[in-house]
Amino acid sequence: MISAPLTVLICRSLVLRRVMIVLALVVGAVISVVGAVSAVTLTPLQVVERDLGRHDASVQLPVELQLGEEAPSTRGFEQGMGYFGASGFSYELTAIAVETAHDDRGSTLIQARWSGDEHHPRYVLRSGRWPERPGEAVLITPNRDAPMGGSLAIFGVSDALTVVGRADDKYAKQAQKILVAPGTWEMFGGDVRRRYPTSTAILIAYWVQxxxxxxxxxxxxxxxxxxxxxxxxxxxxxxxxxxxxxxxxVADPLQSRFPLTLILPSLLLPFVTGLLSAAITQRWLRGLVLTLHRQGALRQSVIRSAVLGTTVIFILAILIGAASGTLLVSLLRPVLEQFSGSSDLRV
Structure with missing residues (x-):
């Protein structure tokens, strides 16, 4: 028979309380670390949305476009790929380190069709509309002083672009990007190209298969x-x-990126801590059982109460540690979001 008062007395012992604190700290630390790394690591589905969007495949075409240069025809490429089942082609022209009036670091300029279902789902329009005509632009920037409407100077040309909206990049919160309509890159030739001879762009093809x-x-x-x-x-x-x-x-991001430094310790640390706690508790319980038995308590009743009390303490330690770790990751989420540059964090 289990004695409730004896069980409570055992649970309140200093040894079990210390064991509970240590075990809770270890479980909480492991959950916090694993949760933090999980939060800043994209899942395969998120990687697909970031890199391909609604398409099934993409490739960088072997061309390098000078400033103002038109992209070569992709008709033959589409016909050759279409023979094998590819369709729904769309293209992105991308140039990096583009000089603008509001950004000293340089922005990434991306030229594509943004209307309908063609635009990339990683970009979320926050205000205004998507660019439709050459010279129209949507800004992605954490700079709150960036122009909202009006004109934007790039490549040293005043009023080069008309800002028609503001958007966010779900996977790069600190990014500086300019999303423009087809024909915008081709506007900057002549003297502008001579002033910026190293400004080039790449061409990426997307398709459904x-x-x-x-x-x-x-x-x-x-x-x-x-x-x-x-x-x-x-x-x-x-x-x-x-x-x-x-x-x-691809494998789970945690297993693929941190196979030994994260997964193995996260499994071994609670296990080893539990074994040590059980060993310490067992030694203490033996002495407790002998002491109480000498004072007249039934041996079986003491053992059952001790086992129940120890089990309760271990369960409480795991629950408290898990709750503390989860709460800590939730509180750190805004910081992790800024650090990782992603708003699609998972906890």
């Missing part, structure tokens, strides 16, 4: 329609080729 298309097919489709050096095209395209199936098939 019913089945996986090998990278060699994309390379052959481009080289077959544009000529050039197959080796150079293959190198550029192979390094940038992204497929939805491959991104979704």
């Amino acid at each position: 019913q089945h996986q298309i090998p990278i060699q097919t994309a390379i052959d489709s481009w080289v077959g329609s544009h000529g050039g050096a197959p080796e150079s095209a293959a190198s550029t395209m192979a390094l940038s080729f992204a497929i939805r199936e491959s991104l979704l098939g």
Whole structure:
């Protein structure tokens, strides 16, 4: 028979309270670390949304566009890829370190079609509208003093762009980006190109596919329609080729990024702490049982009360540690969000 007063007395003992504190701290620390790393690590689904959006695959085409230069025709590339089931092509022209009047670090300029379902879901429009005509722009910037409406000077040209909206990048909260409509890059030629001879842009193709298309097919489709050096095209395209199936098939981010430094310690630390706590508790319980038995308490009653009290303490320690760790991660979420640059954190 279990004695309730004896069980309460055992739970209130100094040894068990110390064991509970240590075990709760260890469990809370492990949950906090794992939760913090999980919060700043994207899931495969989030990586797909960030890199591909609604498309199934993408590749950087082997072209480098000078400032003001028009992109080469992609008609032959689309025909070659379409033969193997690709469709729904869209393109992004991207230039980095673009000089603007409101940003000393330089912004990333991205030219694409933003209307309808073509725009990338990683970008969320906060005010205004998406750019539709050459020279229109949407700003992504943490700088609250950036122009909202009116004009924006880039490449040393005053009133070069008309700001029609403001957006956020869900996966880069501190990013400085300028989203522009097709034809904007081509506006800056002549003297502007001569002043900025190192300003270049890359061209990324996105498409939808019913089945996986090998990278060699994309390379052959481009080289077959544009000529050039197959080796150079293959190198550029192979390094940038992204497929939805491959991104979704990656291992869990925690296991892939922190296999030994996080996963193994997070499993071993509570286990080892529990074993040590159990060993310390067992030694103490033996002495307690002998003492109480000498004072007239039934041996079996003392043992059952001691086992129950120890079990209750261990369960409370785990619950308190888990709750404390989860609460700590929730409180640190805003800081982690700023550190990681992502608003799609998971806890």
